[in-house]
Amino acid sequence: MVERVRVAARVRAKPGFSAAILAPVSGQLVAPSGRELPQPGKRVEAGRLLALLRPNFSEAAARVAQADGEFNTAKAALDQAEAAYTRTKKLAVEEAKSPRELQEAELAYQSAKARYAAAAGLLATFKQAGGVAASDTPLLMELRAPIAGVLNSMAAGPGEVVSANQPVFTVLNPESVWIEASIPEASIARLSTGKDALIEMAGQPGQFLSIHGDGRGQLVSLGLEVDLATRTVPLIYEWKNPDGMLRVGQSVTLHVETTRAEEALAIPSAAIVEEEGRPIAFVQLAGETFEKRDVTLGIRDGNWVQVLSGIREGERVVTKGAYAVRLASVSTAIPAHGHVH
Known part of the structure; x- marks a missing residue:
């Protein structure tokens, strides 16, 4: 038997399996040469050219000038830092410079290299599909898929204008998703x-699907912090979803295991009635003769409840009409067993 706590859950994209492609500047969408823009539902590979963006002239000119200026400044700083590092390294060999001075020169050189790489990357975004735009050709920027997956949405078509930082495309890889639930604080200690x-x-x-069944799912984490507002802890499972059975954003119900009993005596929960706040059940002795038993209950599994004491294996209990049998026993003042007509 397995006792479970029932909680609402939501399917969400696994981190790294969903991406939004933003317009870096405002401008007009253009289809790549000789191709159409991909449509929602189409699979794309990482790095796939989705569209080109023709920036507004004034904004594009300003961004190009800014990027070019940053690139030239970074290049000059790198040349200077490299020369200083080379000179300091030579002098350090001759013991004319201290190890600390060499270390400082090397650090300055590495920092300059990093700034140069960032500036070069920024300038490289302003290019045509075939290379950097020439002065007599329109400037175009590439919008590429950062991950492999399915094109989930597109905000505009060819010729339409998009604003800066507007999501133009979203790409989703649905092959693996997260299922996230919030476990009540009182149930945390009961989790197996x-x-x-x-x-x-x-x-x-x-109808149920087992998280661990067929190796499709696994526990990702049980949160270490209780939410002060909801008094819950996040519980996250990962689910392999190649068939797309679960959709991102979908609401599901999780039945999370709390306790397990490998060998247990159980009866239908319909057989349990309460008498003065304690659970009892009626055992059939013979024909229409029943005996009232105080029972000690264990875990519950669906419509079944574990019996720790009060009933032995093989005994028959009343499941339909158990409450009526109790009323009959009370009305005839039978303390432990009775005969019901």
């Missing part, structure tokens, strides 16, 4: 070490 769970999807009540 395995923390297995069942997925129940909306519209399919009573």
Whole structure:
């Protein structure tokens, strides 16, 4: 038997498996030469050229001038730092410079290299598909897919204008998703070490998918901090989703394992009634003769409940009409067992 806590959950994109491609400046979308813009639902590879962006003239000119200026400044600083480092290294060999001075020169050189690489990368974004734009050709910027996946959305088509920092495309890789739930603080201590769970999807009540079944899922993390507002802890599972069974944003129900009993005596929960705040059940002795038993209950698994004491294996209990049998026993003042007509 397995007892579980039932919590609402949501499917979300696994980090690194979803990306938005933003317009770096405002401008007009242009299809790559000889190709059309990809449509939603189409698979794309990482680095795939999705579209070109023709920036507004004034903004493009300003950005090019800025990038070019930063590149030239970084190049001059790199040349100067490299020369200083080479000179200091030579003098250090002759013991004319201290190890500390050599270390400082090397650090300055490495910092200059990093600034130069960043400036070169910025300038390289302003280019045509075939190379850097010449003065007599329109400036174009490339919009490429940063990850492999499926084109999930596009905000504009060829010829349409987009604004700076506007998401133009979104790419989603649905082959692996996260299922995230919030576990009530009171249930955390009851979670089993395995923390297995069942997925129940909306519209399919009573049908379950095991997280750990067939090796499709695994526990990612159980949060270390309780949310002060909701008094819950985040629980995250990863689910291999090559068939697209789960969709990002979808609401599901998780039944998270709390306790497990490998060998247990269990009866239907419908057989349990309460009498003065304690659980009892009625055992059939013979025909229409029943005996009332105080029972000690353990874990619950769906419509079944574990019995720790009060009933022995093989005994028959009343599951339908158990409450009516209790009323009959009370009305005839039978303390432990009775005969019901």
